Amino acid sequence: MAIPANNTAPLFGEGASGTLRLVVYLVIAIALMIADRRGDWLEHLRAAASIVVEPVWRLAAAPSELARDARLALADRRALSEQNAELSRQLLLAQTRLRxxxxxxxxxxxxxxxxxxxxxxxxSVQLARVIDIDFGPYRRHTILLDLGSDNGIKVGQPVIDARGLVGQIVEVRPRSCTVLLISDKSHAVPVRIERTGLRTIARGNGTLDTLELPNIPTSADVKVGDKLVTSGLGGRFPADFPVGVIRSVGNDATGMFAAAKATPDAALDRSAEVLVLHELANPVGPPAPAEEVGPPVSLKGSDEPAAQDAVGGEQKAGSGAPSVMSAEGTKQKRGEAQP
Amino acid sequence: MRVRGLNWLFWGGIAASFVFQLAPLPAVLLPFKPYWLALVLIYWMIELPERVPLGLCFALGLVADLLGGEVLGEQALRLCILCFIVLRFRSRLRFFPVWQQTLAVLALLLNDRVVYLMVHAISGDPPPGLDFWFAPVAGMLAWPWLFLLLDDLRARLRAGDA
Known part of the structure; x- marks a missing residue:
């Protein structure tokens, strides 16, 4: 498109040659665009060119970076301290949320x-939250749940957690209930040793990490590591629910029976949520003894009905065994603490 | 001496337009970035058409594509069309008063936008928003000042030469 410098060109362009050149260039440009879109060989060219091009980018970006630096450098001190306070407040909030x-x-x-x-x-189970615990050395091992008679809770319902048996409900109030743990001295649970099927009783001894199994026949096959599950006898606890693992086996004081210690499966000291069982397993064994035995309820002064049918069917497990576990109250506890 | 100074002005102006084209702006101002390269080229095409053949427009367009990271050939196409139109009507544009020139520049830039839109529509890109059309207006507003600046610089060169 060489137009003579002396400006003698006609007023309306110069005709076909200029147009032809335009068309040629346009075709080249369009071909390039198509090649760039479709093919990938131009990518290499572009990558090579970017080495040359990058300084230009830097140069172009320099003014705005300079402006930003200047703004930062001249930022008001008050604005900065305000920002700082704001940010630390947000940090605190964020950390709390994170927790x-x-x-x-x-x-x-x-x-x-x-x-x-x-x-x-x-x-059928009901989820309950533990709202209070009470583990003194001379106290009963109980926990308080946030369910009560308003939620359909009744005395005697078993309580479990994800790993094993926790205990049973001994007191019910409208909005809360008390659970006697299996580790309480006055509590005993009929168990079966999973490996051999031997039936016996696991009693609490007042420490959270130990269950005692007194009065096992010396000839019985009991080994460390044997798993204890509920036998379902007595009808209080459903059968085959994990209770604990045998930790040690030895002789009792009289030498006539073997006695074992077991570790409870349930996280008695850690559970924050537990399950209250609703449907009891079919009762096995003799029916529960009549309630009228013993002094009248009014004289006992205790608001918690007995849970003594829990091990009713297990009496035969050992002759001369001490009295059945009971959650009737602190009165009987001393007598049952020592077999 | 004069030719050398003019060379400096010519290539310096084009280089500066490249840099301005790439300079990052706040997002609000970004749609108002004029097509600096086109403005500078229009000036030189009007004043010294023998310096700006169609091929140079094409080459500069390719460079701009590389710099901008766009599809190779896109700006080359746009600048070729722009260049062709300006060179064809150069004799008239040259004697327009500034305000008419400004309107002509607006028309040129709008036409360039249409070409741009066509290229992208053919390659299947979604249609742009309203702010797509702000740039030609910004370019139009920038034109008189650019024209005066370059004219003044050229006049100084000439005066220094004399």
Whole structure:
């Protein structure tokens, strides 16, 4: 498109040659665009060119970076300190939220474990939160749940957690209930050793991590590591629910029986949520003894009905065994503490 | 001496337009970035058409594509069309008063936008928003000042030469 410098060109362009040149260039440009879109060989060219091009980018970006630096350098001190305060406040908030999320995550984990237990059991259960615990050395091992008679809770319902048996309900108030743990001195649970099928009784001894199994025949086959499950006898606890694991086996004081110690499966000192079983397994064994035996309820002054049918069917397990476990009150506890 | 100074002005102006084209702007101002390269080229095409053949427009367009990271050939196409139109009507544009020139520049830039839109529509890109059309207006507003600046610089060169 060489137009003569002396400006003698006609007013309306110069005709066909200029147009032809334009068309040629346009075709080249369009071909390039298509090649760039479709093919990949131009990518290499572009990559090579970017080495040359990058300084230009830097140069172009320099003014705005300079402006930003200047703005930062000249920023008001008050604005900065305000920003600082704001940011630290936000940090505090964020950290608090993070903590809460962590707690919720843990809770979620626990609830999911409980949920899986509920599914495998096929029993109707009710989730309860532990609202208070009471583990003094001379105190009864009880925990307080946030369910009560308003929620349909009755005395005697078994309480479990994700790993094993926790205890049974001994007191019910409208909005809360008390659970006697299996580790309480006055509590005993009829168990079966899973490996051999041997039936016996696991009693609490007042420490959270130990169950005692007194009065096992010396000839019985009991080994460390044997698993204890509920036998279902007595009708109080459903059968085949894990209770504990045998930790040690030895002779009792008289030398006539073997005595074993077991570790409870349930996290008695850790559970924050537990399950209250609703449908009891079919009662096995003799019917519960009549309530009228003993002094009238009014004289006992205790508001908790007996749970003594829990091991009713287990009496035959050992001759001369001490009295059946009872949750009737502190009065009887001393007598039962020592077999 | 004069030719050398003019060379400096010519290539310096084009280089500066490249840099301005790439300079990052706040997002609000971005749609108002004029097509600096086109403005500078229009000036030189009007004043010294023998310096700006169609081929140079094509080459500069390719460079701009490389710099901008766009599809290779896109700006080359746009600048070729722009260049062709300006060179064809150069004799008239040259004697327009500034305000008419400004309107002509607006028309040129709008036409360039249409070409741009066509290229992208053919390659299947979604249609742009309203702010797509702000740039030609910004270019139009920038034109008189650019024209005066370059004219003044050229006049100084000439005066220094004399």
């Amino acid at each position: 809460r999320v962590e707690v919720v995550q843990e809770q979620n984990q626990r609830l999911q474990e409980l949920l899986s237990v509920q599914k495998t059991l096929g029993l």
